[in-house]
Amino acid sequence: MKISDLGAVAERYLAAWAAHDLDAIVALHSADGVFRLHTGGAPAIGRDAVRSAFAAILEQFPALTVQVHRVLLGDRHWVLDWTLVSGQRRLDCLDLVELSDAGLVARKDTFVDAAQLPAALGAA
Template sequence: MSELTEHTIAAVADRYAAAWISRDPEAIMALHAPDSTFQAHGSGAAVRGKSALFKEFADIFERFPNFGVETRRLLLGDKHWTLDWTLTFQPAGKERRGFHALDVVEVDDAGLITRKDTFFDYAELKAAMGSGK
């Protein structure tokens, strides 16, 4: 791929969303560059490299059982996209719940993800994690 277009970035974003929705760390990692970085802002330092990212993403699926995504909007830009979404999950024996999140995802010239920054609404996160319903 020599030139990224809005259509190409949209296609990468769609494949990436499908990998997350299928809860498949291997498929997610196939779309990341080898030295890619991920940071969930407010919950620790950035992690770098496929091995560290694989572990981080697998941990997310454990932390949020029955992980799901409700897309609010997808904004495409030059070598990046921004996803406004709700992370949903359902602990065993409890109601489905969720919280608002925002991803900023950068890609290289080959369309591989080089950086993903996730920002959460921590008031909603705290309420969702503490909800006894």
């Protein structure tokens, strides 16, 4: 995949999250895609499970905005260094997003700052 194509997918993906457009987010995932939030839980496997996991995030953080610090593009992946902001809550995150041969998100791993997690999960 060309870097320009990868960059375009990453931009669409970020725009879908910024719009809280769950349908658009999930449409960019492969049917057998995996999402893992590295906080100790099990990964979400398959488009329906990924949708449920993302819906829960959007419900927990209704004012979610993404503050992008940097995006690093690879052959078929990108790394996103970002901060989740929702009201007064902030959580520094790092995503590793891998694409399938079809150009869809095959796997998304989100790593969070464990020290910030309790406050981020608290009341706004």
